[in-house]
Amino acid sequence: MNECYLGIDIGSISTKGVIIDNDNNIIASLYSWTEGNPIEAVKKLIKNLKKQLPNNYQIKGIGTTGSARKLIGLMLDANIVKNEITAHSVGTLNFYPDVRTILEIGGQDSKIIIINNGIITDYSMNTLCAAGTGAFLSSQAKRLGIDIEEFGEMAYKSNNPVKIAARCTVFAESDLVHKAQIGYKIDDIVSGLCKSIVLNYLNNVGKGKKIIGPIVFQGGVSKNIGVVKYFKEILNQEIIVDPNSHLMGAIGIAILARKNKIGKVYDLNIKDIKFEINGEECERCSNCCEILKIYKNDELVDAWGSKCGREFK
Amino acid sequence: MVKLKIGIPRSLFYYYYKDIWENFFDRIDVELVISPKTNKKIMDDAIKYSNDEMCLSLKNYIGHVSYLKDKCDYILIPRIDNYGTDNQTCTNFLAAFDIINNIFDVKILNYNINLNKKETEENGLINIGLRMGYSIKYLKKIYKNALKKAEEKRLSLIRKNIKKLESEKIKILILGHPYNLYDELFGKQIIKILEKNNIEIIYSDLFHSDITNKLSERLSYNLYWKYNKENIGCIPLVEDKVNGIIFLSSFPCGPDSLVNELVIRKIKLPYLNLVLDDLDSMTGVETRIESFIDILEGMNNNV
Amino acid sequence: MSKKIVSFPMLGNYSVPIKYFLSHILDCKILEPLKITSKTIELGNCNSPEFVCTPFKFTLGTYIEDLKRGANVLFQAGGGCRYGYYFELQDKILKDLGYDFKYINLVTKGDQDLKKIYQDLKELNPHLKVDKVLYYGIITKTMIKYMDKCDDYIRQNIGFEVVKGSFEKINKKMLEEFSKVKNIFKLRKIYKKYYKEMKKVKTNKPKETLRVGIIGELYTIMEPFANYYLERELASYNIEIKRYTNVHYLLFEKKRTVKKYLKYAKEYIKYRMGADAADNIGRCKYLCTHNYDGIIHIKSAFCTPEIGAMPIINKICKEYDVPVIFFSFDANTSETGIKTRIEAFYDMIEMRKKNERMLSRN
Numbered sequence: 010m011n012e013c014y015l016g017i018d019i020g021s022i023s024t025k026g027v028i029i030d031n032d033n034n035i036i037a038s039l040y041s042w043t044e045g046n047p048i049e050a051v052k053k054l055i056k057n058l059k060k061q062l063p064n065n066y067q068i069k070g071i072g073t074t075g076s077a078r079k080l081i082g083l084m085l086d087a088n089i090v091k092n093e094i095t096a097h098s099v100g101t102l103n104f105y106p107d108v109r110t111i112l113e114i115g116g117q118d119s120k121i122i123i124i125n126n127g128i129i130t131d132y133s134m135n136t137l138c139a140a141g142t143g144a145f146l147s148s149q150a151k152r153l154g155i156d157i158e159e160f161g162e163m164a165y166k167s168n169n170p171v172k173i174a175a176r177c178t179v180f181a182e183s184d185l186v187h188k189a190q191i192g193y194k195i196d197d198i199v200s201g202l203c204k205s206i207v208l209n210y211l212n213n214v215g216k217g218k219k220i221i222g223p224i225v226f227q228g229g230v231s232k233n234i235g236v237v238k239y240f241k242e243i244l245n246q247e248i249i250v251d252p253n254s255h256l257m258g259a260i261g262i263a264i265l266a267r268k269n270k271i272g273k274v275y276d277l278n279i280k281d282i283k284f285e286i287n288g289e290e291c292e293r294c295s296n297c298c299e300i301l302k303i304y305k306n307d308e309l310v311d312a313w314g315s316k317c318g319r320e321f322k
Numbered sequence: 323m324v325k326l327k328i329g330i331p332r333s334l335f336y337y338y339y340k341d342i343w344e345n346f347f348d349r350i351d352v353e354l355v356i357s358p359k360t361n362k363k364i365m366d367d368a369i370k371y372s373n374d375e376m377c378l379s380l381k382n383y384i385g386h387v388s389y390l391k392d393k394c395d396y397i398l399i400p401r402i403d404n405y406g407t408d409n410q411t412c413t414n415f416l417a418a419f420d421i422i423n424n425i426f427d428v429k430i431l432n433y434n435i436n437l438n439k440k441e442t443e444e445n446g447l448i449n450i451g452l453r454m455g456y457s458i459k460y461l462k463k464i465y466k467n468a469l470k471k472a473e474e475k476r477l478s479l480i481r482k483n484i485k486k487l488e489s490e491k492i493k494i495l496i497l498g499h500p501y502n503l504y505d506e507l508f509g510k511q512i513i514k515i516l517e518k519n520n521i522e523i524i525y526s527d528l529f530h531s532d533i534t535n536k537l538s539e540r541l542s543y544n545l546y547w548k549y550n551k552e553n554i555g556c557i558p559l560v561e562d563k564v565n566g567i568i569f570l571s572s573f574p575c576g577p578d579s580l581v582n583e584l585v586i587r588k589i590k591l592p593y594l595n596l597v598l599d600d601l602d603s604m605t606g607v608e609t610r611i612e613s614f615i616d617i618l619e620g621m622n623n624n625v
Numbered sequence: 626m627s628k629k630i631v632s633f634p635m636l637g638n639y640s641v642p643i644k645y646f647l648s649h650i651l652d653c654k655i656l657e658p659l660k661i662t663s664k665t666i667e668l669g670n671c672n673s674p675e676f677v678c679t680p681f682k683f684t685l686g687t688y689i690e691d692l693k694r695g696a697n698v699l700f701q702a703g704g705g706c707r708y709g710y711y712f713e714l715q716d717k718i719l720k721d722l723g724y725d726f727k728y729i730n731l732v733t734k735g736d737q738d739l740k741k742i743y744q745d746l747k748e749l750n751p752h753l754k755v756d757k758v759l760y761y762g763i764i765t766k767t768m769i770k771y772m773d774k775c776d777d778y779i780r781q782n783i784g785f786e787v788v789k790g791s792f793e794k795i796n797k798k799m800l801e802e803f804s805k806v807k808n809i810f811k812l813r814k815i816y817k818k819y820y821k822e823m824k825k826v827k828t829n830k831p832k833e834t835l836r837v838g839i840i841g842e843l844y845t846i847m848e849p850f851a852n853y854y855l856e857r858e859l860a861s862y863n864i865e866i867k868r869y870t871n872v873h874y875l876l877f878e879k880k881r882t883v884k885k886y887l888k889y890a891k892e893y894i895k896y897r898m899g900a901d902a903a904d905n906i907g908r909c910k911y912l913c914t915h916n917y918d919g920i921i922h923i924k925s926a927f928c929t930p931e932i933g934a935m936p937i938i939n940k941i942c943k944e945y946d947v948p949v950i951f952f953s954f955d956a957n958t959s960e961t962g963i964k965t966r967i968e969a970f971y972d973m974i975e976m977r978k979k980n981e982r983m984l985s986r987n
Contacts, residue, residue, distance in 0.1 A: 092965045130973070131973075420895060421936060583674040
C-alpha cells in the first residue's frame with residue numbers, strides 16, 4: 010500500500026483539493042466552487058478526488074487551509090489546520106526552492122510573502138476592503154457584461170489602459186461606469202482595471218516590501234494574463250505563474266499534513282457523516298455574539314464566535 | 323559660483339508662507355526651486371512613496387518632495403509645534419519633517435515654530451541666513467520687508483474677497499484649508515466647476531485671521547487648531563450674505579472630521595460636504611455640486 | 626438637575642481606580658460604565674461622523690448607554706491629538722439626541738489645567754477640600770501603578786500558565802479588594818499579597834520563548850475590546866508580551882520619557898510627532914535591539930499620528946530585520962481576518978527562530 014496525503018484549501022469563492030504522495034507528486038486534484046456552502050463543497054470535492062485515486066493508495070494525513078479551515082478541519086478530523094499564508098509558502102517552496110517573493114490574489118484576500126533562504130521573513134495582507142481582489146474583478150466583469158475567462162485576454166490585447174481609481178470598490182465602480190458612459194473602448198477599460206489592480210496591490214499590500222526575484226504569482230487572479238502583463242511591466246521583472254498556481258495552498262497544506270502525520274489512516278467515507286452547524290445568539294451580555302455550534306453525528310464537537318471566551322462544551 | 327538651490331514643495335506649508343519665503347529668499351543669494359502645480363506624475367509619486375492610510379494632503383506633500391528630491395541642494399521643511407496652546411496644528415505639521423527625513427534621502431533646511439517656547443518663524447529664517455554668512459542686522463531687515471510685502475499682498479486679496487460679498491450672483495463660501503483650496507488637482511477643479519456655473523466664490527481663508535480666529539469661538543469654544551479656527555471663524559461674518567457653504571476636505575482629515583461635523587450641526591445655511599479621496603476621480607463631484615447649485619438657485623428664486 | 630449621577634468612559638480595568646477616586650471625592654452616585662460590547666459600538670458608530678477615529682465612536686457609545694441608565698454627569702479626559710477635542714462634539718451630538726447632562730473634560734485645549742480640574746470638581750461637590758483630593762489622588766495614583774505592575778507580570782506569563790485562568794482570577798480578586806481600600810498602607814499590603822500569589826502561579830515557561838512587543842495608539846492598546854483581545858490571542862500561542870502604554874505611563878512618566886526616546890532614536894526622529902508617535906518609534910528601536918522576535922503595531926483606523934509613525938517604524942524594522950505587522954482596527958473589522966494574520970505572524974516568527982537556532986548551532 011502506498012501512502013498519500015490530502016490537502017484542502019477552502020476559500021470564500023473556490024474550494025481546492027489535492028492528493029500527493031510521499032515525494033510530493035500530485036496524484037489527484039480538483040478546483041471547484043464553494044458556492045457559499047463549504048461543507049457541501051468539500052463533500053463533493055472528496056467524492057471526486059476519491060474517483061481519481063488509484064486503489065493501492067491509503068490516506069495518511071489530511072490538512073486544511075483557507076477561510077473555512079477550522080470547520081472543515083473538524084469535519085475531516087484533519088491532523089493539521091493552518092492559515093493560508095503558511096500553506097501557500099510551503100507549496101510554492103516545494104516547486105521553487107529559490108523563490109524570494111510570492112504575490113497572491115485570491116477571492117477576498119490578497120497577500121505578499123517575502124521569503125529568504127526558504128523561510129518566510131515578512132508578509133502582509135490587504136487591509137480594509139475587497140478592492141483589487143478576485144471577487145471584485147468578477148463583479149466588475151459581470152457589470153461590463155464580459156465573461157471572466159475573456160477578461161484577461163481582452164486586457165492583454167489593449168495597449169491603452171484607461172486610468173481607473175481602484176482604491177476602493179465603491180469609487181472604482183462609479184468610475185468604471187462613468188468611463189464606460191463617456192465612450193472609452195471596453196478593452197481599454199478592462200485593461201485599465203487590470204493595471205489599477207496591480208498598482209493598487211503594490212501600493213497597499215506591497216508597500217515598503219522589497220520585491221526581489223524569483224517572483225511567483227498565484228491565487229485565482231494569477232490566471233488573468235492581463236494582470237500578469239502589468240505585474241511584469243511595472244515590476245520590470247519576470248513573473249512565474251505555475252500551471253498549478255491555483256492549487257498552491259492545497260499542495261502546501263498537503264505537504265504539511267505529510268510532515269505532521271500521526272500514524273492514523275483516513276478513509277474518506279464522509280458522505281454518511283452527519284455534520285451540522287447551528288448559529289445561535291448568545292444572550293449573556295449585549296455583545297450578542299453569533300455562536301456557531303458544530304455538531305458531528307449529533308454530538309457537539311466545538312463552538313466558536315464568543316468574544317468573552319465563554320466555553321460551550 | 324553656482325547658487326545654492328533651495329526646493330520648496332508646492333503643498334501644505336507653502337500655501338501659508340509662500341510670500342514671506344519668496345520675498346525673504348529673494349534677498350539672499352540662493353535659487354528657489356518651487357515644485358510645479360500638482361500633476362499626474364506628482365500624484366503617482368505621492369501614492370508610491372506615502373503610506374496608504376495617510377490623508378490625501380500629506381500624500382500630496384510627499385509627491386511634491388519626491389519631485390524636488392534630485393533637483394535642489396536642500397528642501398525647506400519647517401515644523402509647526404504650536405502658535406500657542408490655543409493655536410495648535412494638525413499633527414501632520416508636527417511630523418512632516420521627520421516623515422520626509424525617513425522616506426527620502428534628502429538634505430533638509432528645517433526650523434521649528436513653537437511659540438510656547440519662543441521659537442518663531444523669524445528666528446528660524448534668520449538662523450538659516452546666518453548659516454549662509456549674512457549679518458543678523460541684514461536678515462532682520464529683509465525678514466521685516468518680506469513680512470510687510472506678504473501682508474500687503476494678503477490684504478489686497480482679503481479686500482477683493484470681502485468685496486465679492488456684495489455681488490448679485492449666487493454666492494458660495496468655500497471652506498477648506500488653503501493647501502486643498504488652491505491645489506491644481508483638488509480645489510481648483512471644484513472652483514472651475516463653480517465658475518462655470520456663474521457662482522461668486524468666497525474663500526474661507528481670505529479674511530483677517532486675527533478676527534476669524536476670535537470669532538470661531540461662537541461656533542466652537544474649545545477649538546485649539548489654528549487653521550480650523552481661521553476657517554470656520556468667517557462663518558459669523560458671512561452667514562447672512564452667502565447662499566450656501568461648501569466644506570472641502572481631504573480624506574481622512576483628522577481635525578476636519580470633528581470640526582466640520584460640529585459646525586454643520588450648528589449652521590442653518592444649506593451646505594455641501596465634499597471629502598475627496600482620490601484626485602483622479604472627480605466622477606460624481608460635478609453632479610453633486612451642480613445639484614447643490616440648483617437647490618440654492620431654487621431657494622433664491624422663492625425669496 | 627436632580628441628584629447627580631456621574632459616569633465616565635470605559636478603559637479596560639481602569640474603571641476600578643477611576644470609580645474609586647470619583648466616589649471618594651464627589652458627593653454623588655458613581656455609575657460604573659458597562660463593559661464595551663457590540664451594542665456599544667453600534668450605538669457609537671451610527672451617531673458619529675464617518676471618518677473619525679475609533680475611540681470617539683467607542684466612548685460615545687458608552688456615554689449613550691450611561692445616559693440611558695440614568696447618568697447625568699459625564700467625564701472625559703484626553704489630549705495630545707484630536708482626542709482633546711472629542712468632548713465638544715460629543716456634547717453636541719448627545720444634546721442633539723435629547724439628553725440633558727453636564728459634561729466635564731479634565732483636559733483643556735489639549736493640556737492638563739489642575740486649577741480648572743479642581744474648579745470643575747468643586748462644582749460637583751461644594752464641600753470639596755484640596756487635602757481630600759490629594760489624599761485620594763495619591764492612593765489612586767499608587768493603585769494604578771500597582772495594577773500596571775501586575776499587568777506587566779501577567780503579560781509575560783499568562784501564555785504559560787498551567788491552569789488556564791489562574792492569573793485573571795487573582796487579578797480580579799485584587800481589584801475587588803482595591804476598590805474597598807481605606808488608606809495607602811492597606812493598599813500596599815493587598816498589592817504585596819496578590820503579587821506574591823501571582824508569582825506562585827505555576828507556569829511552564831521554557832527558557833527560550835517567543836517575545837513580541839506591542840506598540841501603537843493608546844486607546845486601542847489599553848481597551849481589550851478595541852483590539853479584539855489581541856493579548857489573549859497571542860497568549861494562546863505561548864508568546865511573551867511586552868507592552869509599554871498604560872495609564873501610569875501616560876499620566877506620570879510620558880513627559881520625561883519622551884525626551885529620552887527622542888535622544889535614543891535620534892537617527893530617526895528629531896521632534897515629537899504628536900500623541901505617542903515618537904514614543905513608539907523609540908520603543909520600536911528598543912525592541913529591535915533587544916532580541917524581540919516581532920513587533921505588533923496597533924491603532925484605531927484614521928489615527929493620524931500613528932499613521933505618520935508607520936513608515937519610520939517600518940524602516941527601523943527593516944534595518945534591524947525584525948518582523949513587524951500593522952493592524953488598523955475599526956468598528957467593523959473582520960475578526961477572522963485578524964486571527965488569520967496573527968496565526969501567520971506566529972508561524973513566521975517561529976520559523977525564523979528555529980532557523981536562527983539551527984544556524985547558530987552549525
